[in-house]
Amino acid sequence: MIKAGFVQFNPVLGDQETNIKKIKSLMPLAKDADLIVLPELANSGYNFVSKDHAFENAEEIANSRFIDFLIDEARKYNLHIVAGFNERENNNLYNSSALVSPEGFLGKYRKIHLFLNEKEIFQKGNVGLPVFDIGFCTIGILICFDWIFPEVWRILAMKGADIICHPSNLVLPYAQQAVPVHGMINRTFNITANRYGTERDVTFSGKSIISDPFGKTMVTAAPDKDAVKIIEMDIKQARNKMITPQNHAFDDRIVEEYSYLIS
Amino acid sequence: MIKAGFVQFNPVLGDQETNIKKIKSLMPLAKDADLIVLPELANSGYNFVSKDHAFENAEEIANSRFIDFLIDEARKYNLHIVAGFNERENNNLYNSSALVSPEGFLGKYRKIHLFLNEKEIFQKGNVGLPVFDIGFCTIGILICFDWIFPEVWRILAMKGADIICHPSNLVLPYAQQAVPVHGMINRTFNITANRYGTERDVTFSGKSIISDPFGKTMVTAAPDKDAVKIIEMDIKQARNKMITPQNHAFDDRIVEEYSYLIS
Numbered sequence: 109m110i111k112a113g114f115v116q117f118n119p120v121l122g123d124q125e126t127n128i129k130k131i132k133s134l135m136p137l138a139k140d141a142d143l144i145v146l147p148e149l150a151n152s153g154y155n156f157v158s159k160d161h162a163f164e165n166a167e168e169i170a171n172s173r174f175i176d177f178l179i180d181e182a183r184k185y186n187l188h189i190v191a192g193f194n195e196r197e198n199n200n201l202y203n204s205s206a207l208v209s210p211e212g213f214l215g216k217y218r219k220i221h222l223f224l225n226e227k228e229i230f231q232k233g234n235v236g237l238p239v240f241d242i243g244f245c246t247i248g249i250l251i252c253f254d255w256i257f258p259e260v261w262r263i264l265a266m267k268g269a270d271i272i273c274h275p276s277n278l279v280l281p282y283a284q285q286a287v288p289v290h291g292m293i294n295r296t297f298n299i300t301a302n303r304y305g306t307e308r309d310v311t312f313s314g315k316s317i318i319s320d321p322f323g324k325t326m327v328t329a330a331p332d333k334d335a336v337k338i339i340e341m342d343i344k345q346a347r348n349k350m351i352t353p354q355n356h357a358f359d360d361r362i363v364e365e366y367s368y369l370i371s
Numbered sequence: 372m373i374k375a376g377f378v379q380f381n382p383v384l385g386d387q388e389t390n391i392k393k394i395k396s397l398m399p400l401a402k403d404a405d406l407i408v409l410p411e412l413a414n415s416g417y418n419f420v421s422k423d424h425a426f427e428n429a430e431e432i433a434n435s436r437f438i439d440f441l442i443d444e445a446r447k448y449n450l451h452i453v454a455g456f457n458e459r460e461n462n463n464l465y466n467s468s469a470l471v472s473p474e475g476f477l478g479k480y481r482k483i484h485l486f487l488n489e490k491e492i493f494q495k496g497n498v499g500l501p502v503f504d505i506g507f508c509t510i511g512i513l514i515c516f517d518w519i520f521p522e523v524w525r526i527l528a529m530k531g532a533d534i535i536c537h538p539s540n541l542v543l544p545y546a547q548q549a550v551p552v553h554g555m556i557n558r559t560f561n562i563t564a565n566r567y568g569t570e571r572d573v574t575f576s577g578k579s580i581i582s583d584p585f586g587k588t589m590v591t592a593a594p595d596k597d598a599v600k601i602i603e604m605d606i607k608q609a610r611n612k613m614i615t616p617q618n619h620a621f622d623d624r625i626v627e628e629y630s631y632l633i634s
Contacts, residue, residue, distance in 0.1 A: 220625045224617050237628060256556055256614065257624060258521035263631045282555055285586055289552040292545060293519055323548055351519065354487050361520060362483045365500060366633050368526045370626050 110244050112143040112271060112297070113338035116316040116329045118305035121153030122165050128177050130334075137336035139185045142244055144338075147303035148192035148219075148252045148277040149203065150174075155307035159201070162229045166196035175206055175213055183210045188242050190249055190301075192275035203230045205249045205275050207240055215240050217249035221257055237263050245270040245343045248296075252276040255283040255300075258290065259369065265294035266358055270346040274300040278313050284328070292323025295349050295357050297341050304332045321345045373507050375406040375534060375560070376601035379579040379592045381568035384416030385428050391440050393597075400599035402448045405507055407601075408564035411455035411515045411540040412466065413437075418570035422464070425492045429459035438469055438476055446473045451505050453512055453564075455538035466493045468512045468538050470503055478503050483523070486516035500526050508533040508606045511559075515539040518546040518563075521553065522632070528557035529621055533609040537563040541576050547591070555586025558612050558620050560604050567595045584608045 115134050120126045127150060138144045148154070151174040152165040169175055178189050188209045195204035195218070203219040203226060218233030219226075237260055239248045248264030250272060264272055274287065283300060291298040297320060304314035314331035318339055329335035349357040378397050383389045390413060401407045411417070414437040415428040432438055441452050451472045458467035458481070466482040466489060481496030482489075500523055502511045511527030513535060527535055537550065546563060554561040560583060567577035577594035581602055592598035612620040 220628055221623055224615050227617060232625065237631075253618070256620070258525060258556055259624065259629045259632060262521060263629070266631065282586060286552045286555060289549045292549060293521055323545060352487050354490060355516070357519070360484055361522065362495065363633050365483055366522045366526070368500075368529065369522060369632055370629050 109340045109342055110142045111140055111338050112299060112341055113138065113141050113318065113336065114145045114299055114301035114316045114329070116147065116302060116304065116314060116335040118334070119147065119150055119153045119303055121155060121307050122161065123153070124151050124165065124174055127151055127153070128174065132181070134334060134336050135181050135185060138187070138338060141185070141187050141338045143188045143190070143242070143247070143271065145273045145275060145299045145301035146189065146191035147301050148205070148275040149194050150192045150275070152194035153307055154277045155310045156229060159229050162194060162201055163196065166194040166201050168196050169206065169213060169216065175208065178206065178208045179212055182208050186210055190247070190273040190275060192251060200231045201229060202233060203251060205251055205273070207247070207249065209242065214242070217251065219251040219254060220260070221254045223253035237267070239264055239267045239269045248272045250274050252278060255287055255290070261290040261294055261296070265296050269296055270343050271297045271299060271341070274298060276300050276302040278302050279310060281313055281315070284315050284317050287317060288319035288323045288325055291319045291321055293357070295321040296346050297321060372603045372605055373405045374403055374601050375562060375604055376401065376404050376581065376599065377408045377562055377564035377579045377592070379410065379565060379567065379577060379598040381597070382410065382413055382416045382566055384418060384570050385424065386416070387414050387428065387437060390414055390416075391437065395444070397597060397599050398444050398448060401450070401601060404448070404450050404601045406451045406453070406505070406510070406534065408536045408538060408562045409452065409454035410564050410566035411468070411538040412457050413455045413538070415457035416570055417540045418573045419492060422492050425457060425464055426459065429457040429464050431459050432469065432476060432479065438471065441469065441471045442475055445471050449473055453510070453536040453538060455514060463494045464492060465496060466514060468514055468536070470510070470512070472505065477505070480512035480514065482514040482517060484517045484520055500530070502527055502530045502532045511535045513537050515541060518550055518553070524553040524557055524559070528559050532559055533606050534560045534562060534604070537561060539563055539565045541565050542573060544576055544578070547578050547580050550580060551582035551586045551588055554582045554584055556620070558584040559609050560584060
């Protein structure tokens with residue numbers, strides 16, 4: 109059994125130091141975990157007034173106070189962290205999530221399905237849909253609005269993700285209904301780490317959620333409070349893709365009928 | 372607004388005449404509908420003791436007492452009917468659904484994802500994933516276990532299905548949780564017409580369900596009773612694929628990242 113969960117909080121727009129302090133204050137509640145997921149753009153907040161504003165609050169991974177902080181926490185508590193991160197690379201911004209361990213920075217995902225005016229701020233992700241074997245399990249990462257595209261949940265599960273980490277800044281309540289079903293269909297554990305609070309005209313919905321490979325909600329958070337929830341997962345459940353003794357979630361796909369999906 | 376719904380009943384294994392009588396007795400409750408969906412294998416029942424047993428209870432569409440009966444009902448009530456149908460073609464059996472209108476037989480779908488020992492009885496469907504423009508809307512058809520494959524819901528919606536008709540003989544309760552989410556993601560109305568009752572060692576779960584293009588359950592049936600439920604649908608809701616003013620359910624798909632789905 110492994111222990112995994114989320115830290116739900118309320119990032120402050122454009123104030124990384126305050127966000128680091130808040131995460132630091134909540135991490136002791138996560139000390140027993142092996143894996144923790146933080147919300148989307150946990151370093152910077154979400155609702156930038158302009159691309160310049162977003163740029164001012166982004167960091168390059170190789171030179172990032174926020175990433176260094178995450179690694180320190182990973183070392184202190186001996187766990188892996190997936191955290192949404194406003195990432196700058198030269199003149200480009202990406203809505204990214206970083207994966208760190210006690211050994212340091214392990215990898216990143218850059219969001220491919222951009223929401224509303226994110227399209228004017230961030231580049232579309234260009235690192236594909238990676239999965240990461242972190243020893244005790246294999247994880248994939250999606251970010252917020254990616255949730256509405258069943259293709260990417262499917263791909264990560266087919267690539268071997270046992271747990272799909274889903275840093276989010278959700279506004280609408282739909283994802284919390286859909287994410288467990290993605291898990292049911294693909295037989296994965298899913299961790300949606302959402303934020304709460306309001307930034308200018310946007311209110312985020314909280315209700316972070318962890319679901320099991322049968323679509324069952326294992327734990328949720330309140331819509332408007334800090335929350336750290338850690339639960340035990342039996343990773344074997346995610347590795348058994350037999351829906352029945354004669355039906356396999358992936359091998360039963362009739363791929364020759366699916367070409368329309370990429371036409 | 373159109374009116375669509377389901378007839379949930381308890382087909383008797385190997386007794387088409389009794390099944391026809393039962394459907395006939397329930398159809399007056401559907402008289403206001405434009406479109407009605409019946410369960411999977413509504414003519415024959417489900418849990419055959421052998422392939423021969425299934426064969427004895429199948430019909431060819433061109434020479435079918437059951438299809439002729441459906442057309443008579445479609446004429447009597449001036450509606451379209453989608454009904455699960457144990458279909459014989461020469462020496463092959465298909466787990467099919469027929470679409471009929473007052474004008475006669477319009478088309479069929481043959482189930483592609485076969486469940487458990489259906490694999491020993493039926494051929495895999497060989498008519499693809501058709502959609503049917505029936506004037507007041509466009510429909511697609513899936514059958515029972517197809518529900519667990521998000522690919523096929525996606526494809527039918529992308530092909531223009533406003534309503535996905537889902538004749539079923541469900542055993543487990545998972546589909547009723549998942550089908551509304553398929554509808555939310557693809558912005559379709561979904562009608563799962565399930566059966567109830569027990570055949571030998573298999574008990575079916577009833578709870579037929581209609582959901583809207585936002586994932587909301589519009590109506591459900593009891594787990595163990597005949598039920599006819601008809602609701603109004605605003606087809607415009609299914610034709611608006613804008614998730615936000617800047618996000619389209621299909622145009623926002625990043626197809627170049629999806630090739631793994633058919634690799």
